[in-house]
Amino acid sequence: MTIHYRYLIVGGGMTADAAVRGLRKVDPQGSIGLISAELYPPYKRPPLSKGLWLGKPWEKLWYRTETLNVRCHLGRTVTALNLSEKSVSDDVGVVYRFDKLLLAIGGTPIRLPFGEDDVLYFRDLSDYLQLRAAVEKKQRIAVIGGGFIGSEIAAALAVNGKQVVILFPEEGISARLFPKDLSQFLNDYYRQKGVEVRPGCSVTGLGRHNSKLVLTVQSSTGSESIEADAVVAGIGIRPNTALAEQAGLPVEDGIVVDEYLNAGHPDVYAAGDVARFYNPSLGAKIRVEHEDNARTMGELAGRNMAGERNLYHHLPYFYSDLFDLGYEAIGRTDARLSTVADWQEPYKKGVVYYLEHQRVRGVLLWNVWGKIEAARALIAQPGPFQPQDLKGRL
Numbered sequence: 363m364t365i366h367y368r369y370l371i372v373g374g375g376m377t378a379d380a381a382v383r384g385l386r387k388v389d390p391q392g393s394i395g396l397i398s399a400e401l402y403p404p405y406k407r408p409p410l411s412k413g414l415w416l417g418k419p420w421e422k423l424w425y426r427t428e429t430l431n432v433r434c435h436l437g438r439t440v441t442a443l444n445l446s447e448k449s450v451s452d453d454v455g456v457v458y459r460f461d462k463l464l465l466a467i468g469g470t471p472i473r474l475p476f477g478e479d480d481v482l483y484f485r486d487l488s489d490y491l492q493l494r495a496a497v498e499k500k501q502r503i504a505v506i507g508g509g510f511i512g513s514e515i516a517a518a519l520a521v522n523g524k525q526v527v528i529l530f531p532e533e534g535i536s537a538r539l540f541p542k543d544l545s546q547f548l549n550d551y552y553r554q555k556g557v558e559v560r561p562g563c564s565v566t567g568l569g570r571h572n573s574k575l576v577l578t579v580q581s582s583t584g585s586e587s588i589e590a591d592a593v594v595a596g597i598g599i600r601p602n603t604a605l606a607e608q609a610g611l612p613v614e615d616g617i618v619v620d621e622y623l624n625a626g627h628p629d630v631y632a633a634g635d636v637a638r639f640y641n642p643s644l645g646a647k648i649r650v651e652h653e654d655n656a657r658t659m660g661e662l663a664g665r666n667m668a669g670e671r672n673l674y675h676h677l678p679y680f681y682s683d684l685f686d687l688g689y690e691a692i693g694r695t696d697a698r699l700s701t702v703a704d705w706q707e708p709y710k711k712g713v714v715y716y717l718e719h720q721r722v723r724g725v726l727l728w729n730v731w732g733k734i735e736a737a738r739a740l741i742a743q744p745g746p747f748q749p750q751d752l753k754g755r756l
């Protein structure tokens with residue numbers, strides 16, 4: 363069977379929905395097909411590790427993309443991209459021809475080399491449903507990974523009365539992102555909330571003993587076993603580049619796109635978590651795994667597919683909630699850079715600036731709201747900035 367669409371989107375995530383909306387703003391009628399490996403039409407991912415655990419209504423999850431005159435092919439995985447025929451084919455042999463194609467295929471969780479069936483890699487709605495069902499019956503949950511997903515899931519489970527142990531090799535929660543003292547504060551804060559925090563721990567094996575899962579954990583003090591009823595992991599994703607690679611499109615930790623979001627072919631675009639792009643304010647190619655990028659880039663890709671010529675120069679921000687704490691961050695919030703902290707109240711409210719060569723490369727707004735635009739403008743400035751120039755700046 364062969365189907366033709368004027369616009370074909372591979373992927374059913376937040377980027378795909380934004381692309382449909384961008385397309386429809388420019389072309390209200392052209393046919394749009396969306397192919398997603400997931401069984402659900404596009405929905406918001408952030409509530410999976412936050413709002414849904416705090417009673418946010420299920421109905422608010424959905425984008426309702428299918429109401430925009432789009433045909434969704436759900437539960438279908440695209441397995442090949444043929445650029446000379448301008449077609450893709452899926453896992454049941456259907457061929458979809460396109461005039462314009464968007465690859466909004468995101469990433470796949472990195473897996474541990476053990477515990478195949480016993481670790482839940484948290485990424486999508488089916489993972490949320492599986493975890494929700496599991497924790498109905500299970501009390502002690504081990505969370506592997508102290509980054510973005512691990513820290514959110516640990517907080518969500520603790521708020522829901524679960525006994526949580528979070529294990530990660532770094533010294534503190536989100537240590538790759540936050541300055542050391544803030545990350546250490548988070549370790550203590552999680553402990554106050556009842557979470558068992560185990561920094562400096564690498565999980566090296568997983569077995570079973572009676573009905574319990576048993577993690578083998580290495581730390582500076584040696585090896586030990588930790589029991590849990592269920593194990594969740596959030597240890598990063600790898601961008602899904604296989605289709606692009608196989609078709610000969612440029613790939614470099616993501617599908618490389620130009621400023622118009624073309625992926626090395628005039629009729630093929632990529633956006634969202636999978637896309638690597640040049641950002642002028644940072645003067646570097648980046649790939650961003652966050653909502654603002656997915657939504658803004660997705661919409662722009664849709665508009666450009668429908669004939670506009672917009673440049674993607676947006677510097678995306680991201681946000682997270684950890685118990686009662688919340689933050690927004692923009693630019694390179696990389697703990698390896700030098701940082702200047704400007705606290706109104708230590709670790710409760712303040713701004714952290716990340717500097718490199720006397721330029722502000724990133725800004726962390728810790729319980730400070732409404733300052734993203736000002737932070738973005740600061741990152742675009744050439745400087746030079748000294749630490750004292752930044753106190754009270756935002």
Ligand SMILES: Cc1cc2nc3c(=O)[nH]c(=O)nc-3n(C[C@H](O)[C@H](O)[C@H](O)COP(=O)(O)OP(=O)(O)OC[C@H]3O[C@@H](n4cnc5c(N)ncnc54)[C@H](O)[C@@H]3O)c2cc1C
Pocket residue numbers: 372373374375376377378397398399400407408409410411438439440441466467468469484485486511602605633634635636650651652653654656679680681682683
């Ligand atoms: C639990 C969770 C919480 C988050 N919370 C926040 C937050 O608080 N703040 C924030 O800024 N960001 C957050 N993010 C990040 C944000 O949700 C992502 O950046 C965004 O969802 C990326 O969207 P995407 O569509 O580019 O990729 P994905 O979400 O990965 O979607 C890719 C889609 O493509 C499909 N697909 C892949 N390969 C194929 C194929 N070959 N054939 C067909 N379909 C395919 C997948 O099934 C999926 O539907 C969170 C992410 C997660 C997982």
